[in-house]
Amino acid sequence: MQIKKLIPALALSLTTFYCLGQDVNKLIQQNDVERIIKTLASDDMQGRATFTPGIEKAAQFIEGQFKQIGLQPFPGDDSFRQNFKMTRLKALKTLVSINGKIIPADSAYVDSKAPAINWSNNADVKVVKLSAGMNFRDEYISYKRSGKNMLILVDPQFTAIFNKIKDVAGKGTIVTKTDDNGSLVFVLGNYDNLKSFDVSYTSKTEDLTLFNVAGVIPGKTKPDEYVIFSAHYDHLGILKPVQGDSIANGADDDASGTTAVIELAKYFKTLNNNARTLVFVTFTAEEIGEFGSQHFATTVDPAKVIAMFNIEMIGKKSKFGKNAAFITGFERSDFGPILQKNLEGSPYKFHPDPYPEQDLFYRSDNASLARVGVPAHTISTDEIDIDKLYHTVKDEVSTLDIGNITSMIKALAISSKSIVAGIDTPTRIPKLEK
C-alpha cells in the first residue's frame, strides 16, 4: 500500500475503533432505560401474568417500541406478535371407587392431560402404593416420567402434602396438547386389599391464546444466520398481599431483560451494519413453564441460529461487583470466551455462573434452544442464592440500580460484536434427546 493511501486508511480505522466505544455510550442512555423499565414494571401492567389483560398491555408496549425502532416481523410472521394456543384443563368431576365403595371427593385428585378418564379395572392401568417412608417427591417424578396411566394409593402419612398438591391441581393445568396417556390418579387412604377400582373423571377444556413478541433486523451479508437477543416479558401477576401490595411487578424478573432487548434492538438498528440477522424476541409464559420459548423453538430451524443471548435479571449488581455479569452453562460451548474476548479493554466483565448448584442453565428460556443444539446461554447479575426479593411483590423498580442495567446493556452490545459481525461462531451444544 502506498504511503499516502495508508494514512487515510489508518485514520479511518482509528475513527471506526473510537466510534465503537463512543457509540455504546451515546446510543444506550440511562434515561431511556429508565423509561422502558418503569413502563413494563408499572402497576398498570398488573404483574404481566400470562393470560391476563396486564400482559396484553405489555405486549402492546413492546410492539410499539419495535415499530418505532423500525424492526421487521420475524420471517413467516405478519406482525411482531407470534400467537399460539394452549389448552387449559380443569377438573369438573372426579369419581373414584375402590372395591365397589365410592371414596370421599377430598381424598382423590387427578393429574392428567386427558380431557376425560374412564377406568374400570383396566389391565393397562398400573396400581402402585406410595407407602409410609417413601419419598413423595421422588416417587411423583418417577410416575410422571413413566408416561403410564397409574392409580396411586397414598399412605395417610402424606395427607399434608397430598392436600397441598390437590389444591394446585384444582387450579387446572395448561398443556400444549391433550394426551390420553400418563394420567395419574391419586387416592389417599390405606387399601391393603384392592380387588377392584373405577375412575370416572371429566374436565372442562378451554383454548387460550399466548403470544411472544419478536422483531428482526435482517443481516446485511449473512441473512440466513440468526443471532437471538431474548428475555421473558411475563411475570407472576397478583400474589398474596404484603403490606397492602399484591402486584408482583417483576421489575428485575424480567422487565430488566426485556428492557435490554428493546435497547439492543434500538442500538443495532442505529448502527445498521449487522452481517447476521438479529432477532429480538420477548417470550411469554416463562414463569409457568417456558412455553413461549418452547413455541419459538418450533418456528425456527435451530441450524440457522448461531447464538442466543438470553437476558434474565440484570437489575442489581452481581456477586462480582459493578460492571460484571455471569453466563450460565459457560462450559457447554465457547460462547462465554468469545464474549469475554470482545469485552477486553472495556470496563465490563462476564464470568462463568457462580451458582452451578442452582442449575440456572435449565431454569430459563435459553434451555428451549439449547436442547436443540443452539449455543444458547443466559446472562444475569442476580445473586440468586440470597435475593430476598425474587418472586415477591417487592421486586420493584425502586429496588433496582438502573445504572447497573444500563452498563449491562452496553456490555451485551460490546460482547456480542464479533458474533453480530459474522466473525465468531460459537461451538454447538450437544442436543438433548427426549
Ligand SMILES: [Zn+2]
Ligand atoms: Zn425470570
